[in-house]
Amino acid sequence: MTEHPSATDHHCASHQRPTAHEKPHEKPLSPEDFASFEEYWDDRYGQSDRIWSGRPNSVLVRETTGATPGRALDLGCGEGADAVWLARQGWRVTGTDVSGVALGRAAEHAEAEGVADRIEWQRHDLAVSFPEGGFDLVSAQYLHSYGDMPREKILRTAASAVAPGGTLLIVGHGGFAPWEENPHPEIHFPTPEEVLESLDLAEGEWEVQICEEHERQQNGPDGRPGHRTDNTLKVRRLTGR
Secondary structure (H helix, E strand, O other): OOOOEOOOOOOEOOOOOOOOOOOOOOOOOOHHHOOOHHHHHHHHHHOOOOOEOOOOOHHHHHHHOOOOOOEEEEEOOOOOHHHHHHHHOOOEEEEEEOOHHHHHHHHHHHHHHOOHHHEEEEEOOOOOOOOOOOEEEEEEEOOEOOOOOOHHHHHHHHHHOEEEEEEEEEEEEOOOOOOOOOOOOOOOOOOHHHHHHHHOOOOOOEEEEEEEEEEEEEEOOOOOEEEEEEEEEEEEEOOOO
């Protein structure tokens, strides 16, 4: 799920606090309380009319503005803001998410923006299945999770889906937000260098364009601004698979 946040922006399956318009459970539920990640995220999305702001992620916009459109894959597309933005730039997009509820909202967003014919929505638990084909852009924005999600394996599969000359763009958190008390100390937020190493890219076949951390301002649940660290990895495939 890859969208700009409304209050917190942990995406895909991450550590989220309810926004003001949500109706949270009295006791927060985790993926372990459900039969599958699909059920967990359908329940999570079902608690409110909308989780995300509807705006595309800023790093995606910055790093793809002006690029020649082709085929794009949005991993964890959520309610569809990134996929819709890419489609408006001329990309043909495959948006995938584990939640059918999220995908329904994404399809409605695309229809309202007049780009429904440029986006294909697919439901996948990326630990189990993955969209087929090669893509000129593969985007993974805030693909974090508590629970047993094999993030490194998923990102290696994402790299294998990049077509020659194409780009893999991975944006993630460098740690918990300052207003969070690290409720899941077993979770490790990797550095961009660790993400790059875990991809196990073939030497000479890829160009590393960005591998860096950056700070940004984000408002907490009480509306007060805070700073947090995120990281970006952008690599370009030079040769065929």
